[in-house]
Amino acid sequence: MAARTKRRRVLGLLAAFLLAGPSLQAEAAGRQESDAGPVTLKEILDLARQRNPRLLAARFLAEATSTREDAASLLPDPTLQVGVMNLGLPDFSSSMPASMAPAIQAMQIFPFPGKLSLQGDIAKQTTAMAWASAEELWWDVRTKTATAFYKLYATDHQLQVMGSTQELLEQFETVAKAMYAAGTGRQADVLRATVEVARIDADITRMESTRVSVAARLNALLNRPAVTPIGSPVLGLMPSVLPAAGVLKGWAEETRPLLERSRIDVDRADTRIALARKQIWPNLGLGVQYGQRNTPTGTQHMGGIMLGFSLPIFAGSRQFRLRDEAEAMRQVADAQLGNIRAQVDAKIGEFTADLDWSRTLVRLYRSEILPQARATVESSFSSYRVGTVDFMTLIDAQMAVNRFEAELYVFLSNYGTAVAELEQVIGRSLPLGDEVLAEVP
Numbered sequence: 034m035a036a037r038t039k040r041r042r043v044l045g046l047l048a049a050f051l052l053a054g055p056s057l058q059a060e061a062a063g064r065q066e067s068d069a070g071p072v073t074l075k076e077i078l079d080l081a082r083q084r085n086p087r088l089l090a091a092r093f094l095a096e097a098t099s100t101r102e103d104a105a106s107l108l109p110d111p112t113l114q115v116g117v118m119n120l121g122l123p124d125f126s127s128s129m130p131a132s133m134a135p136a137i138q139a140m141q142i143f144p145f146p147g148k149l150s151l152q153g154d155i156a157k158q159t160t161a162m163a164w165a166s167a168e169e170l171w172w173d174v175r176t177k178t179a180t181a182f183y184k185l186y187a188t189d190h191q192l193q194v195m196g197s198t199q200e201l202l203e204q205f206e207t208v209a210k211a212m213y214a215a216g217t218g219r220q221a222d223v224l225r226a227t228v229e230v231a232r233i234d235a236d237i238t239r240m241e242s243t244r245v246s247v248a249a250r251l252n253a254l255l256n257r258p259a260v261t262p263i264g265s266p267v268l269g270l271m272p273s274v275l276p277a278a279g280v281l282k283g284w285a286e287e288t289r290p291l292l293e294r295s296r297i298d299v300d301r302a303d304t305r306i307a308l309a310r311k312q313i314w315p316n317l318g319l320g321v322q323y324g325q326r327n328t329p330t331g332t333q334h335m336g337g338i339m340l341g342f343s344l345p346i347f348a349g350s351r352q353f354r355l356r357d358e359a360e361a362m363r364q365v366a367d368a369q370l371g372n373i374r375a376q377v378d379a380k381i382g383e384f385t386a387d388l389d390w391s392r393t394l395v396r397l398y399r400s401e402i403l404p405q406a407r408a409t410v411e412s413s414f415s416s417y418r419v420g421t422v423d424f425m426t427l428i429d430a431q432m433a434v435n436r437f438e439a440e441l442y443v444f445l446s447n448y449g450t451a452v453a454e455l456e457q458v459i460g461r462s463l464p465l466g467d468e469v470l471a472e473v474p
Contacts, residue, residue, distance in 0.1 A: 287460075
């Protein structure tokens with residue numbers, strides 16, 4: 034009679050522990066939440082756009098490049114010469130009738146018509162490429178930031194599940210010891226529970242270290258000290274249905290900065306070809322001259338005008354080679370544009386497949402795996418009460434539930450990361466549409 038009473042008490046204690054699982058998990062979540070408060074992806078991305086040092090450097094570089102535009106289409110600086118002319122030798126006497134002291138000469142070079150405007154166009158295209166590169170860098174920083182954010186999200190929720198698992202294992206250990214003391218349990222159950230508690234302690238320590246490293250990585254992207262507290266990430270809504278691949282490719286052509294930069298590079302190569310073809314035409318030089326000399330009757334003033342032009346006597350080795358170089362660079366730019374388009378096409382297929390895979394797993398875990406795992410725990414507990422399964426089978430069933438919950442958060446994190454990567458490929462945010470994927474099923 035006393036043994037039966039002890040067994041009932043132990044079973045009641047075990048039932049209370051199993052039913053307390055959700056509350057224990059919520060308690061663990063409260064312990065793991067950072068003092069910094071919850072954060073959203075939008076808040077983190079706004080900080081990255083404002084503070085990321087690589088992004089700031091790219092913007093400053095684009096601004097520096099834009100300062101060359103005005104100078105590119107200006108005339109070359111004129112030259113001014115001051116000296117004496119027609120001196121007598123060997124004593125450098127200025128008493129000769131043709132001597133001028135002083136003599137002043139100014140010369141201005143006028144490039145062949147069209148050269149300056151083409152140089153100005155090249156400078157503007159170079160600036161546009163610099164700004165496109167800065168915007169492309171933003172999408173790279175955005176993806177890295179989102180990846181760290183989702184990794185932190187998965188880590189925090191895995192810690193929450195581990196905390197819940199730790200609480201349950203400690204309670205299972207208590208139950209196993211109570212059952213063993215009551216003569217209804219086995220020593221092996223006690224040892225197994227003790228080992229599982231030690232193992233989960235080690236896993237929590239490892240995961241806490243992972244959180245520190247992920248938070249440091251995210252702080253680096255935000256240009257903040259590595260120890261700056263980051264609150265627990267809050268998962269926002271994510272698109273569940275993706276546009277067709279053809280639509281995504283069209284969006285990439287419209288908004289992907291890398292593609293825009295490559296198209297500008299092709300246009301710049303065309304402009305350089307046009308400029309190279311004009312290099313064979315001579316530049317015009319126009320100059321004026323003033324001089325004076327002293328005579329017995331007074332100072333005489335003299336002036337002159339000069340007109341000249343460049344002679345492309347090395348055209349075969351210089352101007353024509355410039356044409357060859359410009360045409361070769363045009364082929365390079367065109368090939369690079371084709372390569373980027375091929376990479377965009379491949380990435381769209383890759384990340385679309387990743388999203389489909391992650392979304393399928395999220396739905397499978399929510400609709401089938403987790404409900405069945407929880408039902409298995411209830412069934413195992415009922416079977417344990419009548420003695421048809423052992424105690425460790427019950428523990429394994431509950432551990433499976435917690436493992437599946439942790440994996441679900443990883444799949445949600447992977448889905449968010451794939452969304453960010455696909456958005457980088459097309460250069461715009463994906464629309465939410467009518468169906469969305471959220472944290473709470």
